Structures are given as C-alpha cells and as structure tokens.
Amino acid sequence: MTEYDTNTDEDDVFETQRARVDDPMRRLFGTYGRENWKPLTVGLTASIFAHILALVPPVVLGSAIDALFGATRTSQSFTLPLVPNAWIPNSSTGQFWFSAGVIAVTFAGSAVSTWIKGWGLNEFAQSIQHQVRVDTYGAMQRLDLGFFADKQTGELMSILNNDVNRLEQFLNGGLFVASMILTTVVGVVGFLVYLNWQLALVTLVTVPVVAVFTHKFVQRIQPMYSEVRSTVGRLNSRLENNLGGIEVIKASNAEEYEFGRVTDTSQEYYDKNWKAIKTRITFFPGLRLTAGIGFVVTYIVGGLWVFTNTAPGPLTGTLSAGAFVTFVFLSQRFIWPLAQFGELINMYQQAVASSERVFGLMDEPSTLAQGDDAEELVVSEGRVTYDDVTFAYEADETILRDVSFDLPGGDTLALVGPTGAGKSTVLKLLLRLYDVDDGSVEVDGQDVRDVTLDSLRRQVGYVSQDTYLFAGTVGDNIRYGAFDASDEDVVAAGKAAQAHEFIEDLKDGYETEVGERGVKLSGGQKQRVGIARVLLQDPDVLILDEATSDVDTETEMRIQESLDELVADRTVLAIAHRLSTVKDADQILVLEDGRVTERGAHDELLEADGVYADLWGVQAGQIDSIPAR
Numbered sequence: 001m002t003e004y005d006t007n008t009d010e011d012d013v014f015e016t017q018r019a020r021v022d023d024p025m026r027r028l029f030g031t032y033g034r035e036n037w038k039p040l041t042v043g044l045t046a047s048i049f050a051h052i053l054a055l056v057p058p059v060v061l062g063s064a065i066d067a068l069f070g071a072t073r074t075s076q077s078f079t080l081p082l083v084p085n086a087w088i089p090n091s092s093t094g095q096f097w098f099s100a101g102v103i104a105v106t107f108a109g110s111a112v113s114t115w116i117k118g119w120g121l122n123e124f125a126q127s128i129q130h131q132v133r134v135d136t137y138g139a140m141q142r143l144d145l146g147f148f149a150d151k152q153t154g155e156l157m158s159i160l161n162n163d164v165n166r167l168e169q170f171l172n173g174g175l176f177v178a179s180m181i182l183t184t185v186v187g188v189v190g191f192l193v194y195l196n197w198q199l200a201l202v203t204l205v206t207v208p209v210v211a212v213f214t215h216k217f218v219q220r221i222q223p224m225y226s227e228v229r230s231t232v233g234r235l236n237s238r239l240e241n242n243l244g245g246i247e248v249i250k251a252s253n254a255e256e257y258e259f260g261r262v263t264d265t266s267q268e269y270y271d272k273n274w275k276a277i278k279t280r281i282t283f284f285p286g287l288r289l290t291a292g293i294g295f296v297v298t299y300i301v302g303g304l305w306v307f308t309n310t311a312p313g314p315l316t317g318t319l320s321a322g323a324f325v326t327f328v329f330l331s332q333r334f335i336w337p338l339a340q341f342g343e344l345i346n347m348y349q350q351a352v353a354s355s356e357r358v359f360g361l362m363d364e365p366s367t368l369a370q371g372d373d374a375e376e377l378v379v380s381e382g383r384v385t386y387d388d389v390t391f392a393y394e395a396d397e398t399i400l401r402d403v404s405f406d407l408p409g410g411d412t413l414a415l416v417g418p419t420g421a422g423k424s425t426v427l428k429l430l431l432r433l434y435d436v437d438d439g440s441v442e443v444d445g446q447d448v449r450d451v452t453l454d455s456l457r458r459q460v461g462y463v464s465q466d467t468y469l470f471a472g473t474v475g476d477n478i479r480y481g482a483f484d485a486s487d488e489d490v491v492a493a494g495k496a497a498q499a500h501e502f503i504e505d506l507k508d509g510y511e512t513e514v515g516e517r518g519v520k521l522s523g524g525q526k527q528r529v530g531i532a533r534v535l536l537q538d539p540d541v542l543i544l545d546e547a548t549s550d551v552d553t554e555t556e557m558r559i560q561e562s563l564d565e566l567v568a569d570r571t572v573l574a575i576a577h578r579l580s581t582v583k584d585a586d587q588i589l590v591l592e593d594g595r596v597t598e599r600g601a602h603d604e605l606l607e608a609d610g611v612y613a614d615l616w617g618v619q620a621g622q623i624d625s626i627p628a629r
C-alpha cells in the first residue's frame with residue numbers, strides 16, 4: 001500500500017468552489033473519459049486479460065499432476081477447463097509438452113497484455129491529466145485579480161499540481177487495481193467453487209478476516225495521514241516563505257532563528273510520518289500471516305482429504321491431488337487484491353475531493369466576463385473619461401467615491417495623494433482589472449466594460465512600479481506582449497528606453513538570462529526593460545506607476561529620458577513621484593481617502609495653497625512635513 005498523497009483536505013480554502021460541483025466523477029469520465037475512450041478500453045481489456053492469464057499456470061499444473069505426474073496416470077486423461085479435448089494430444093508425452101506449451105504461451109501472453117495495459121491506462125491517465133491541467137489553468141487565468149488576492153499562490157499551485165496529479169494516479173493506478181480486484185477475485189473464487197465448493201468454503205474463511213483487518217487498518221491510518229499531510233503543508237509554506245524572503249533573512253541576521261524554525265517543522269513532519277510508518281509496516285506482515293493461516297488451513301483440510309482419500313469432518317466427495325495443488329496456489333491469489341480494496345476506496349475518495357476542487361476552480365465565474373456583444377476598442381484620440389466612479393474591493397468598504405475627470409488625448413494626468421488614498425485603484429479600473437461599482441470609465445467614449453479585454457489591454461499600456469520580469473532572456477522580456485516583434489524592433493525599443501547600453505554590457509547581451517523575477521538585474525535596469533517592453537507594444541494610452549525607489553542620479557536621469565520617450569504623444573495617467581512628471585502634467589488630481597479633493601494644473605494648485613501645495617513643499621524640500629489641516 002503506497003503512502004497517500006501529501007495534500008491537505010482539511011481546512012479547505014476551496015470549500016465554496018467544491019460545493020458547487022455535483023457528481024465530479026461523472027463529469028471527469030463523461031467529459032474527459034469519453035474523449036479518451038480508446039486507450040481506456042484497450043488498457044482495461046488488456047489488464048483483465050493479463051490477470052486471467054496469470055491464473056492459468058496453477059490450473060494446468062493441477063491437471064498435469066493428476067494426469068501425468070501421479071502413479072495412476074493412465075487412469076485419468078489430461079483435460080483443461082474451456083479447452084476442447086480434440087486439441088489435446090493423445091499420448092502422455094504429447095500432453096506433457098502441450099501443457100508446457102500452454103504455460104509458456106500464458107506467460108508470454110500475460111507479458112504482452114501487461115505491456116498493452118501499461119500503454120493504454122497510462123495514455124488514458126496522462127492525456128486526461130494534461131487536458132485537465134491546461135483547462136484549469138486556462139479558466140484560472142481568466143479570473144479577475146480579486147480572486148487571486150483572496151487565494152495564496154501555494155493553494156492554487158496545489159490544485160494545478162497535487163490535485164491534477166492525484167486524478168492521474170486514480171485513473172491509472174485506481175482503474176488497474178479495480179480491474180485486478182474484479183478479475184482476480186471473481187475469477188479465483190469462481191474457479192475454486194467450480195473445483196470443489198466445500199474446500200472453497202474452508203479457504204474463503206480468511207476473506208472476512210482480511211476485510212476486517214484491512215478496514216481497521218485504513219481507519220487507523222487515515223487520521224495519521226491527515227496529520228502528515230498538514231505537517232507537509234506547514235513545512236512547504238515554511239520553506240517557500242524562507243526561500244522567497246532569503247534576502248530579509250540574511251539582512252536581519254536571522255539564519256539561526258529560521259534554521260531553528262525549519263528544524264522544528266521538519267522534526268514535526270518526521271514524528272508524524274514515523275508514527276504512520278510504524279502502523280503501515282505492521283499491515284503487510286499481518287496480511288501475510290492471514291494469508292498464511294488460509295494456506296495452512298487449506299493445506300491441512302485438503303491435504304488430509306487427498307492423503308487419506310476420505311473427506312474430512314462433515315465434508316463429502318473426493319479431491320484429487322492436482323485439484324488440491326491448484327487450490328493451494330489459487331487460494332493465495334485473492335488475498336492481495338482484497339487487501340487492495342481499502343486502497344482503492346481511499347484513492348477514489350481522494351480523486352472525488354481533487355476533482356471537486358479542479359472542477360470548482362474551472363467553474364469559478366469571472367466577474368469581468370466579457371459580453372458576447374463586446375466590440376473592439378477603437379482608439380482615435382485617446383481621451384480617457386472617469387464619470388462618478390465608485391468602487392470597493394470588499395462589499396462594505398468603499399475605496400473610491402465619485403471620482404470624475406476628463407483627460408483629452410495626448411494629455412498627462414498626475415495622481416497624487418497620501419498612501420492608501422486609492423491612486424493605484426483608480427488606474428486598475430482603466431485596465432479593467434476590476435469593474436466599477438458605480439459610474440463609468442471610458443476611452444474615446446467607449447465604456448471599458450463594453451469592449452473586448454484583449455483590445456483594451458493591447459491599447460492601454462502599463463508600466464508598474466516594480467517591473468515583473470519572467471525567467472528568460474532580456475530580449476524575451478522586452479518582447480513580452482508583442483511576441484511577433486523582430487530582433488531589430490526589440491533593440492530599437494531597448495535603445496529608446498535607454499537600456500541598450502547596459503544590455504550590451506551584459507554577458508550575452510539581449511540573450512542574457514535575467515534569473516527568477518529578474519534577480520540578476522538592478523532595480524533601475526528592470527524598470528528600463530519594463531519601459532522598453534511597453535514601448536514595443538506602442539499603446540495609445542499609458543498607465544504609469546512611477547517607482548519611488550531611490551536610484552542614483554545617473555540612473556534617474558536615464559529613466560527620465562526613457563520615460564520622456566515613452567510618454568510623448570500618448571495619453572498618460574501617472575501616479576507621479578517625480579517632481580518633473582507632476583509639474584509638467586496637464587492635470588493634477590489630489591486624492592484623499594478615495595475622493596478627489598483638489599484638481600488643476602501645478603501653478604493653480606500651488607496658488608490654492610491646499611494639500612497639493614503642502615505635498616509639493618515637502619517633495620521640493622521647502623518644508624519638512626505636511627502641516628495638519
């Protein structure tokens with residue numbers, strides 16, 4: 001019995017998703033199974049065939065003992081169940097070679113069938129695994145950011161990995177075990193009853209013992225596995241957090257502290273797992289003992305029967321030596337499949353839980369679904385209009401209230417305001433990462449909710465404060481989003497973003513790997529790669545979340561130059577931290593607690609002597625802190 005999977009079922013954060021799925025196994029087989037019925041049929045047929053063939057040698061041996069190897073061999077002719085007598089040679093020597101041939105052919109047939117079974121069931125399970133994973137990822141990728149804000153990456157990864165893999169395990173291993181149980185138990189028990197129903201009853205005495213023993217074992221070990229699974233979860237998140245925060249650990253000189261925490265969590269896993277292992281390793285000897293008792297009882301009863309030539313106790317009739325040998329051999333064959341029954345039930349339950357999570361995620365509705373009548377966004381001028389926009393992330397916590405502005409094409413809007421005022425939120429609504437609760441956001445008179453997401457995001461570019469780079473080359477990262485761009489275009493974008501020089505200085509130029517999340521580049525370099533990326537996309541409207549991070553004066557200048565190149569001739573909405581961006585903006589909007597409290601051009605706002613004048617004073621170094629108002 002294998003150790004069960006290491007995913008947590010308890011405290012399931014996907015409770016809501018799971019609850020909405022009815023009969024997930026029917027859906028799994030109905031949707032994905034149906035498409036892959038050919039390898040399934042081939043695999044199951046071959047599996048059943050292989051198991052039946054494996055039962056043949058003991059049967060042939062039994063017949064051979066009675067007809068060929070005993071002292072009385074002339075009195076009984078060699079026969080085989082289901083084989084016409086006409087096929088069997090008349091002479092004893094012929095019969096001997098015939099029986100040897102049948103056994104050899106059976107083994108060869110069993111080997112070929114096992115190979116075909118392996119091919120069929122693996123092909124079936126792997127194809128479904130692939131299709132389910134890709135479909136789940138596709139569905140997940142379409143969800144809005146609110147969903148991702150609520151769920152941890154590790155939790156979603158566990159669906160895409162553990163749950164999908166668990167389905168594969170069930171579809172391959174589970175179906176194999178099911179076919180084995182069915183064929184072997186039905187085949188063996190049927191044949192034993194056919195051979196001698198009375199001795200069969202004696203042999204089958206072990207069946208309830210195996211069933212009870214297995215049931216008790218599963219009952220005991222299940223909670224232990226649950227504990228193991230949750231400690232694995234804790235260990236994983238500890239390691240994930242530590243590796244992600246390795247810089248902070250080093251900078252805070254917390255290596256020893258973290259080493260201790262990892263050691264404790266790992267020790268906890270060790271203890272729980274060892275407890276489960278101790279129980280698990282008693283199961284197999286216990287099963288062997290039960291099988292042994294069955295063997296001994298069958299041997300004694302059957303042996304006495306043959307030995308004394310009289311039916312022992314209340315039993316009646318005769319038993320030949322050959323039937324006895326077949327009996328003893330076959331009686332061992334159904335113990336193991338029976339013991340696997342508990343495992344099968346367990347695998348099935350796990351597969352149900354996994355497919356509920358997988359399908360639940362697939363069915364998660366996106367609140368940003370695009371309507372069937374969504375049209376392409378056609379940008380002519382690039383005018384951006386917010387009309388009384390109200391928005392909340394959580395139902396009862398309004399973040400933006402009645403935000404309105406009208407930004408003519410080609411103009412720049414600077415959003416300023418204290419931290420948490422809602423500046424980023426305003427911009428996210430233009431990209432339609434979230435939908436407004438009230439009011440509207442329009443580009444050239446088209447509501448962003450009425451256009452296709454694809455056309456919107458193609459024409460509205462976004463430079464974030466912290467450029468996310470994907471593992472890959474610098475060139476790949478610049479090309480991201482404009483995948484067909486030529487090498488020349490990529491270099492031109494690099495040059496325009498003032499990034500060409502440093503890229504050329506890298507080991508392999510544009511082919512240099514940037515490492516995970518671009519760790520091999522500095523903050524300023526990453527930003528310029530991000531700007532080159534957006535330059536290549538050439539959007540009409542640009543969202544700019546300026547970085548606050550301190551960079552040296554030269555980098556600052558370079559970034560400014562690349563930004564100048566970027567914002568030229570585009571409509572720009574910026575969260576501005578650079579004095580120049582704010583000062584030169586056509587409109588400045590001061591946001592406080594989700595409301596627009598001041599608006600106008602730089603000089604007008606300075607004159608008004610409000611919050612903006614204070615913010616400006618602090619930034620420009622004219623005053624030390626914002627005075628209380």
Ligand SMILES: Nc1ncnc2c1ncn2[C@@H]1O[C@H](COP(=O)(O)OP(=O)(O)OP(=O)(O)O)[C@@H](O)[C@H]1O
Pocket residue numbers: 146149393394399417418419420421422423424425426
């Ligand atoms: N995904 C989210 N779910 C719930 N609340 C959020 C989410 N994102 C932001 N908020 C909240 O919305 C408010 C506005 O956040 P926002 O990021 O728009 O502010 P900001 O003005 O851009 O701040 P900063 O200048 O610090 O970046 C904050 O109170 C924040 O806690």
